[in-house]
Amino acid sequence: MVLDVRLKKLQHEIESQGFDAVLISDVANISYLTDYSGFSIEEREAFLLITPSNQVIFTDARYSEAVRNLIFSFELIEISSKNKFPDLLSKLVRKLRIKRLGIEENDLKIAEYKQIKKAVKKLKDFKFHSHRAIKTPEEIKLIENACKIGDEAFKNILTKIKAGISEIQLAYLLENFIRKRGFEPSFKTITAFGANCAIPHHQTGDTKIKKGNFVLLDFGVRFKNYCSDMTRTLVFGKASDKQKRMHKTVLDAQSKAVEFVKTPTPGVGVLGVGVLAKDVDKKARKWIIKKGYPSIPHSLGHGIGVEVHEHPYLSVNSKDILKDGMVFSIEPGIYLSNFGGVRIEDLFVIEKKGIRQLTTSPRELIEIK
Amino acid sequence: MVLDVRLKKLQHEIESQGFDAVLISDVANISYLTDYSGFSIEEREAFLLITPSNQVIFTDARYSEAVRNLIFSFELIEISSKNKFPDLLSKLVRKLRIKRLGIEENDLKIAEYKQIKKAVKKLKDFKFHSHRAIKTPEEIKLIENACKIGDEAFKNILTKIKAGISEIQLAYLLENFIRKRGFEPSFKTITAFGANCAIPHHQTGDTKIKKGNFVLLDFGVRFKNYCSDMTRTLVFGKASDKQKRMHKTVLDAQSKAVEFVKTPTPGVGVLGVGVLAKDVDKKARKWIIKKGYPSIPHSLGHGIGVEVHEHPYLSVNSKDILKDGMVFSIEPGIYLSNFGGVRIEDLFVIEKKGIRQLTTSPRELIEIK
Numbered sequence: 142m143v144l145d146v147r148l149k150k151l152q153h154e155i156e157s158q159g160f161d162a163v164l165i166s167d168v169a170n171i172s173y174l175t176d177y178s179g180f181s182i183e184e185r186e187a188f189l190l191i192t193p194s195n196q197v198i199f200t201d202a203r204y205s206e207a208v209r210n211l212i213f214s215f216e217l218i219e220i221s222s223k224n225k226f227p228d229l230l231s232k233l234v235r236k237l238r239i240k241r242l243g244i245e246e247n248d249l250k251i252a253e254y255k256q257i258k259k260a261v262k263k264l265k266d267f268k269f270h271s272h273r274a275i276k277t278p279e280e281i282k283l284i285e286n287a288c289k290i291g292d293e294a295f296k297n298i299l300t301k302i303k304a305g306i307s308e309i310q311l312a313y314l315l316e317n318f319i320r321k322r323g324f325e326p327s328f329k330t331i332t333a334f335g336a337n338c339a340i341p342h343h344q345t346g347d348t349k350i351k352k353g354n355f356v357l358l359d360f361g362v363r364f365k366n367y368c369s370d371m372t373r374t375l376v377f378g379k380a381s382d383k384q385k386r387m388h389k390t391v392l393d394a395q396s397k398a399v400e401f402v403k404t405p406t407p408g409v410g411v412l413g414v415g416v417l418a419k420d421v422d423k424k425a426r427k428w429i430i431k432k433g434y435p436s437i438p439h440s441l442g443h444g445i446g447v448e449v450h451e452h453p454y455l456s457v458n459s460k461d462i463l464k465d466g467m468v469f470s471i472e473p474g475i476y477l478s479n480f481g482g483v484r485i486e487d488l489f490v491i492e493k494k495g496i497r498q499l500t501t502s503p504r505e506l507i508e509i510k
Numbered sequence: 511m512v513l514d515v516r517l518k519k520l521q522h523e524i525e526s527q528g529f530d531a532v533l534i535s536d537v538a539n540i541s542y543l544t545d546y547s548g549f550s551i552e553e554r555e556a557f558l559l560i561t562p563s564n565q566v567i568f569t570d571a572r573y574s575e576a577v578r579n580l581i582f583s584f585e586l587i588e589i590s591s592k593n594k595f596p597d598l599l600s601k602l603v604r605k606l607r608i609k610r611l612g613i614e615e616n617d618l619k620i621a622e623y624k625q626i627k628k629a630v631k632k633l634k635d636f637k638f639h640s641h642r643a644i645k646t647p648e649e650i651k652l653i654e655n656a657c658k659i660g661d662e663a664f665k666n667i668l669t670k671i672k673a674g675i676s677e678i679q680l681a682y683l684l685e686n687f688i689r690k691r692g693f694e695p696s697f698k699t700i701t702a703f704g705a706n707c708a709i710p711h712h713q714t715g716d717t718k719i720k721k722g723n724f725v726l727l728d729f730g731v732r733f734k735n736y737c738s739d740m741t742r743t744l745v746f747g748k749a750s751d752k753q754k755r756m757h758k759t760v761l762d763a764q765s766k767a768v769e770f771v772k773t774p775t776p777g778v779g780v781l782g783v784g785v786l787a788k789d790v791d792k793k794a795r796k797w798i799i800k801k802g803y804p805s806i807p808h809s810l811g812h813g814i815g816v817e818v819h820e821h822p823y824l825s826v827n828s829k830d831i832l833k834d835g836m837v838f839s840i841e842p843g844i845y846l847s848n849f850g851g852v853r854i855e856d857l858f859v860i861e862k863k864g865i866r867q868l869t870t871s872p873r874e875l876i877e878i879k
Contacts, residue, residue: 179713181697182551184819202807203710206847221807222826244620251615251623252635266621313689320682328550341572344548438571440591450553457591478575 144176148196148214151272155243156193163243163267164230164257165189169448170245170269175212178366178447179204185253188226189215192237199226231260243267274444274452275466280367281490281499284445284468287327287362287369288488288499294318294362295373295502302356302377302509308332308345311358319362327361327368328449338374338482341439341474352378355481356509361449368449370470371500372486375507384483387475388506390432391483394425394473395504398441399489402463402496412495418453418461418469425473426457434475442470445488467491468499513545517565517583520641524612525562532612532636533599533626534558538817539614539638544581547735547816548573554622557595558584561606568595600629612636643813643821644835649736650859650868653814653837656696656731656738657857657868663687663731664742664871671725671746671878677701677714680727688731696730696737697818707743707851710808710843721747724850725878730818737818739839740869741855744876753852756844757875759801760852763794763842764873767810767824768858771832771865781864787822787830787838794842795826803844811839814857836860837868 151174155163165171166188172178175198180186187200198215200208205219218233220226234242239261244254246266258264276284298315312332319326333343335354343357350356354377361370374391376384401424402413422441430436440456443449445468453461453469472486488499520543524532534540535557541547544567549555556569567584569577574588587602589595603611608630613623615635627633645653667684681701688695702712704723712726719725723746730739743760745753770793771782791810799805809825812818814837822830822838841855857868 177713179711183817205807206709206845207711207713222809246620246624249620251613251618251620254620255615309692313692317686317689320686323678323682340575342548342576344546344576438574438590448552476575 144174144214146277147174147272148191151191151269152193154272155191155267158243158267159241160243160265160267161239161241162190162192162234162237163269164249165191165245165269166253167245167248167269169451170248170273172366173273173447175215176366177207177211179207188230190230190233192239195237197233199229227256227260230257234261241265245269270452273446274461275464276446276468276490277466280446281466281468281492283365283367284369284488284490285499287324287364287367288371288501290319290322290324290362290364291360291369291371292500292502294360295358295371298358299375299507299509302350302375304352305349307347307349308334308337309347311350311356312345315358315360325363327363327370331357331359333357333482334377336479336481339476339478339480341476341482341484350377353381354378355384355483357482357484359484359486366447368445368447369488369500370445370449370486371488371502372472372484373502373504373507374483374485375509377509379510380506380508384481385506387434387477387481387483388485390429390434391473391475391485392504392506394428395471395485395487397428398422398425398471398473399496399498402489402491412493413463413491414465416463418455418459418463419457421463421471422455422457422459425471429473429475435477437474438476439474442472442486444469463491465491465493513543513583515646516543516641517560520560520638521562523641524560524636527612527636528610529612529634529636530608530610531559531561531603531606532638533618534560534614534638535622536614536617536638538820539617539642541735542642542816544584545735546576546580548576557599559599559602561608564606566602568598596625596629599626603630610634614638639821642815643830644833645815645837645859646835649815650835650837650861652734652736653738653857653859654868656693656733656736657740657870659688659691659693659731659733660729660738660740661869661871663729664727664740667727668744668876668878671719671744673721674718676716676718677703677706678716680719680725681714684727684729694732696732696739700726700728702726702851703746705848705850708845708847708849710845710851710853719746722750723747724753724852726851726853728853728855735816737814737816738869739814739818739855739857740871741841741853742871742873742876743852743854744878746878748879749875749877753850754875756803756846756850756852757854759798759803760842760844760854761873761875763797764840764854764856766797767791767794767840767842768865768867771858771860781862782832782860783834785832787824787828787832788826790832790840791824791826791828794840798842798844804846806843807845808843811841813838832860834860834862
């Protein structure tokens, strides 16, 4: 039912943009349109061809049985060593008289493009992301569930941070809590101790915890194909004044950004709707700089859904505008080389009643004693 | 040291193919050349630009600290919202007077290509894969270690297959064995029971085990960035004659393929070297068809290394030729819709002494009683 709505919306868009069909190659878009998440992102294993009235899935025999059992609304065309994709596409394009084909230029590779170009002359970029940026109440509920499991995992992991534990061990325990319940991490957990926290995307390693270390945990849960994402930074032992000030500044920066979305802006910005995403970024970024710290070396936040990173982007150059149904992170950070770093990340949704926080773990500085 | 050898080999290749430089975008190639595996495959986070005498890495501030600490031999150029990649590339290309730039057409996206095209006029496909297909003894050792952990995991999981267990639970236990030892699965474990085994890449689900079911386990381990991959199919309870015959046919097909590589072919094929990969595929495929079963709905095998699937490919249309130092899977299978399937997969290496099996778990049909 939900799938039908998504497909219809897309088919309407295809028609109104003057395409005869679009070729969907992005794995996240395929899972969004079919509810099947079995295709790998490492290799090309499927394509969707969608016209205003037809929908076809191309895949090979490793997946055709699954597609027949699980993806009802799509006609299956099987790729094989004898029937290669470009030939099959060419045949279908002639049959359906497709002249103008939309392709995903952000996803399709040059080698693939050259093949497809032989089948269809008129290829033009088709941007799918706006379809996914606005979430339905059902999708928001799924993300909320993922956040809830993440909050539970965080609560649990606080009891596991003990002298001598390594980053890898702590990441294992955190992910194991999630997996034991039958879910999966939505991305590889980032665990950083001490100076490693100064690397925003530190590669979890063998470093062991020491008294006075910052402990940064950035992790998420995938619940029925929808993702959560959160970050907390705490101190193992008693926090120094320098650590406390860093943490407070990040926390305040996050609060300022949220307040900014909440505050009605004359002309635009009724309960967050209409606010420019880049202005939210600016708000938090300015606060951190004002307090004498280096600017955030990444964007303030990102949309989330079937992918961990998707539109809207809350960044300096973003063109996105906040709308009802958007779910995104707000995650300011301060990183001081050879010392450490603090990042606090929560997920938020824009709804009719305004902005609402989906992750609910305490945001105040926790000292593990 | 090993890294230097890889880089030098590539730089020699760049020169001999008449390129001024190559732009490496494929994440697996980046990790192969830098030994840093922290970049995600979901999003573009880094590029390498390599000339016969210079090597540069482009990444953003989320990774620059890690790059400075871990990737010594590359000059770092930092991407930011103000200094976008195409502009930075353009500047460097002018500085180094690069006219002919190699790009990875199998990896680069159209949208990226359009940006890069503005910086450099002469772009030509550069195929990197031949560099990775031949493994050094050190690389073989790492894959062998990954296989060993996989064999241990398989031995352990045999004790866990009990009445009522679900596919997801079994996959959890198998992966947990690997993670607990500080390693990672090299891909998402495929666990299939009964008729689900008829889907070569079944999506592990809630199906519970029943007496008489086929149990298919396809999994691997990542050890210091090198992957293993193996598949075993067993029976929960007593195997029927139909099941036994399927299993024996697959086992024989695998043995025939291995024997074929071992047998010196007049003119070519001294101890496997020089054998056409597609001929190995043909050998196993023909055997299965001869025994009255449908042809294998996938290729017979694939190379493996920093990626689970890489050259050489043992498939109908492959142009690869087996060479000393190549590591690959041989994995025939029979899949009968609504009944079940059998796949047996092992890894092999071609060495001076001939072909050697790296995975060592028993291949005979196991009945879990």
